[in-house]
Amino acid sequence: MSVVTRFAPSPTGYLHIGGARTALYSWLHARQHNGRFVLRIEDTDRERSTDEAVQAILDAMAWLDLEHDGEIYYQTKRFDRYAEVIDQLLAEGKAYYCYSSADEVEAMREAARARGEKPKYDGTWRPMPGKTLPEPPAGVDPVIRFATPLDGVTVIPDLVKGDITIANSELDDLIIARADGTPTYNFCVVVDDMDMGITHVIRGDDHVNNTPRQINILKALVGDDGPLPYYAHVPMILGPDGKRLSKRHGAVGVMRYRDQGFLPSALLNYLVRLGWAHGDQEIFTREEMVAHFDIANVQGGASTFDPEKLLWVNQEHMKAAAPEALIGELAWHLARHGVENVAEDRLTAIAAVQQGRCKTMAEMAEQSLFLFRDVEDYEPKAVKKHIKTATPDLLAQVRDALAALDAWDGEALAAAVKGVAEGNEVGMGKVAQPIRIALTGGPVSPSIDDTLELLGRETTLARLDQAVAAFRELKAGA
The missing domain is CATH 3.40.50.620 (HUPs)
Structure with a gap:
């Protein structure tokens, strides 16, 4: 079996950490098995999906270098395919038109709760042997529901959590097309996974409740003995306070x-x-x-x-x-x-x-x-601490020693600075820190030889000239 995984974000915002981890796990599983990694943009939520969010996801995937294989799939470009599969399910009696209003469905669920049962749609419009359906109400555009198996169980083959078994009696007859004809998320996902040959669905465990519904739709399309993907529902990421990362x-x-x-x-x-x-x-x-x-x-x-x-x-x-x-x-x-x-x-x-x-x-x-900006001023605290009366003369000597060098490399630069310190019988700190302040404006930089080498001869000498003049003027006015 050739492994095919997918990352299927909804472009309703940025790619967050949880999504990036899911993408990584999917990418790694595909690469480890010399398989394919599919990128699919699930943009059927037209009100919330934006081009900016799509680009943000693509930018993040490119920066992380989680390269996908083949084209990028967009669900909004596959509506003809979804309509074709819905027609197939209707023709085979595996889906049906439902005219119940949202208020009526909510009343059904409330009644089920009152009886201590699972709150769900009661199947009013589901065709059954010997059942007479109501007359469709005039002027009402129906939704299309999937006829979920009424008995038996659905087993999720989960590589992280182990097999999860769900009784089909717990499941609703899922809406697979809205009244305006647009397909729903759970239905589109199934058609996509089937058409793209997805063998492993790696995603967050907030999708566990969707999975048995998706498996039943897939079985209706490929048969009970047809190929089903493996699932890996990855647990959520928590913040330091133990609550979901946000x-x-x-x-x-x-x-x-x-x-x-x-x-x-x-x-x-x-x-x-x-x-x-x-x-x-x-x-x-x-x-x-x-x-x-x-x-x-x-x-x-x-x-x-x-x-x-x-x-x-x-x-x-x-x-x-x-x-x-x-x-x-x-x-x-x-x-x-x-x-x-x-x-x-x-x-x-x-x-x-x-x-x-x-x-x-x-x-x-x-x-x-x-390295790229001229020194316009010097940190007052650093000047007060490290710039003494003798400092301008020391810096002038450093400047002359550096100007005389044939090679501008770390070893020669370090030796020149050390020579000035030893010649004046002062510690390296008495020379090094004033050099840092002269060259950077502050007391923090890489090692002196690295700082000098990175700045280069011309810039170093110019900044030392500037600092000698500035510090002499400062000390003269003290």
């Missing part, structure tokens, strides 16, 4: 995590571990996830989202990455600060210096802005 926990669209500086590889690594484990391993490459993931080993209980753990995973991915692998995200974050068109070799050099010092790519970009 906006109040900081749960946002996937692309907001990019805004915050997380790497896609780190986010996927964190998500795969929300409910699945491979021994004690915490950090996974994409290749390792594909090699080791097993949907059958996903835990049955809910997982808790931990922002601090995600931050740690991200930092580990940043430290382990080849510098050139970080330059795409670094360039993207720099561009948000107005810094664009930076050469790849310079981005690589920046990433190599900064990747062990930062927890996020947003932080890396912010801490690298000094």
